[in-house]
Amino acid sequence: MDKVVATCDEAVADIPNGASIMIGGFGPPGIPVHLVHALRRRKLRDLVLIYCGGGTDEDGIGGLIADGAVRKLISSYPTHPGATAVRERYLAGELELEVLPQGTFVERIRAAGAGLGGFYTPTGVGTELAEGKEVRVIDGRAYLFELPLRADYAFIKAYRADRWGNLVYRRTMRNFNPIMATAADVVIAEVDEVGPVGALSPEEIETPCIFVDRVVEAPRPWVRQRPATGR
Amino acid sequence: MDKVVATCDEAVADIPNGASIMIGGFGPPGIPVHLVHALRRRKLRDLVLIYCGGGTDEDGIGGLIADGAVRKLISSYPTHPGATAVRERYLAGELELEVLPQGTFVERIRAAGAGLGGFYTPTGVGTELAEGKEVRVIDGRAYLFELPLRADYAFIKAYRADRWGNLVYRRTMRNFNPIMATAADVVIAEVDEVGPVGALSPEEIETPCIFVDRVVEAPRPWVRQRPATGR
């Protein structure tokens, strides 16, 4: 049950070319930047990234795309400030892009993690994002059919963990992290602090350890300055 | 935003005959027994209950059914020890019963709360509970189509609340409560303790107040004997 891995480089060492990788985070909060930078050092090709944004230089996701490591990005909002690599690669025809409404993006990931075969959402009906999608009228309202979305790997960022991989988040770090943790074959969590088993209360654990395969401690500098007990 | 109601009787005073009512709880943990007893005092007819079990004398749900107040029960496991009223009424042809796999039961409620039109589940394929349901093969596997399930009212049990209706549960009280809280027109929470707004941390709130319409304090005796800060 002990899932602690010494370094981010070790945690991503087995990822092959062509792998699909989910990356949590929205903002900067909840982006596992150390794992992303370690992935970048692998110099892989043909990756499929599933990430809500477009990536920046700081978070390393922009760098992965600029490196040409990414064949396809499945995203919701890749047009935020700083997402220059996506724009350049996409407009040059070197990056495939699948854009989803944000609620559909997360719900497809949840469906994969929950073992569902698909679902109907009202979002996107009557828009260009509905093109090619099945429309079904249920109880008088039109819905689009959406399939589950899973990946080979998920990179998760959490605040605290125990050695079994139970995870706790703070503030808006959760975003996609607890959902992506359910929907990949190998789930790697980058956390600020790893404590002993039993250090987290049963109620505060947001991601139970059953979803997590590897845990790596990569504290952000500011976390060291906070009182250990406070959130 | 202040949603505190003085008594359980007041909290259920507007429920009409024929209403559909979700009731949380599994075990005894998480059953809003005081609300159920108040509902029983209303002497209503033709209710549709959405409850995972079958009800017992102690929790009052068995009493509601024995009273003849319930036209239909949508349930998953109404055959536990003590569920005598369900058995008698059902075998006498006086109670309509819809039985769902427990995962389908909760997922249908979640779909209603999340605004989805329905979903596909692998559960139940090839069984008698699949009768009359659409089967669809997705990516080589067979699934059943299931519709959302919502109600006019939901009765929720939580441990602590603030006056706006933010809710915290302990141990296995959660079960169906946070999900049912999303899927009814009027959500009534019975809680052991109501505190001031700001007393609960943003991370520990499991049911945000947006889902809750009424809060009533109905502490169980044992809660009074515990230290106020401990879970």
Added chain:
Amino acid sequence: MPLTREGIAYRVAHDLPDGSYVNLGVGIPSLVTRFIPPGRIILIHSENGILGAGPKAPPGEEDPDLVNANGDFVTLVPGASVFDHALSFAIIRGGHLTHAVLGALQVSSRGDLANWRVPGPRVPGVGGAMDIAVGARQVWVATTHTTDRGEPKIVEECSYPLTAPRCVRRVYTDLAVLSIRDERLVLEEVAPDVTPDDVAARTAATLTVSPQLRVMEIPAEIDGIRLLAS
């Protein structure tokens, strides 16, 4: 006199009832919180997982783990909660928000909304716009009446890609408040010294003037913030 951007936000804020749960878009909608009348409690939802988002954090006091959906470092009000994106979009799509106040590129007279992209060879990015437009119980638009180049934003048919069809209930602009009832565009209020003809001239859709047409009651400024353009 037309309203300033802050004036539009002020006018919207006064229509949000006590106890509302509101998602605010970027631009003018994000200014609404400044003008909530005292005594009303309105909780702001942010799609990245906040109910009860507060003002921006003072410089130097930003929490690196706490942003809103616009990427601003914000604060939390007492009674706020945080959650994951699945629950956040269950709130949105499930009809739990009482109101969403959104910006617009175009609104049609039937309530179609276009606010996520302009046509052409650009990177598409939709974010939560489509979910919010279909999910909130009332979708209000807060926008300037015309573009910077003077082109009407309220049109018979949107030429830009739709965010959602038939979702907008009200439009608040620098010139007017309009409602969309039974797929008809109704002029409800005009800004001070603005006539229905002024509004119609800047609107590319058939306008019905309400029999109860009112002139907005709005101060020229409040706390040093100008609400009416000079």
Added chain:
Amino acid sequence: MPLTREGIAYRVAHDLPDGSYVNLGVGIPSLVTRFIPPGRIILIHSENGILGAGPKAPPGEEDPDLVNANGDFVTLVPGASVFDHALSFAIIRGGHLTHAVLGALQVSSRGDLANWRVPGPRVPGVGGAMDIAVGARQVWVATTHTTDRGEPKIVEECSYPLTAPRCVRRVYTDLAVLSIRDERLVLEEVAPDVTPDDVAARTAATLTVSPQLRVMEIPAEIDGIRLLAS
């Protein structure tokens, strides 16, 4: 000598690898936790929202808010977590449990499972059985080889209503361990002093004897609990 109910549970426990996540049904499966070999960490999932359920609470120390899916007042092990039913069944249906050990009314030679109801005018009640049978990565059955009346539980076709078709991988009984491979029923182990013919005589389905057939290694008793019937 056939195994006792505890003997069946003991035999199952020894096949669960370190690091397993397991859901246990009522009856014999619920006894498995008593016999986990020292040094192995196995987390028990309960469908009402526990990962890491521990032994029953000692009398007088029950927590009224803490039961397992059988309604027993249980404890939590260090590292346990609690959650709602939606997440609990996402764990089940989503293939996150490594194993489920379930009781059975009947198992077919192709792995069909019937364990939720007998036909007739009774109240139906399915609980989590169907979700667990389709969702766990490996479904094992732990049961007596025949009913109290001596009728075979392992059959060519289930006559009782199915819980799920083609889901069972292994069957542990008082007489044998059987596996279901490519829809064939294979005899892998026999209890001490039990022959393949004994097993076949009590099985209403075609049985293939494994070329590696073994006799179970199982003590007659452990810590005063009898594992082999006398």
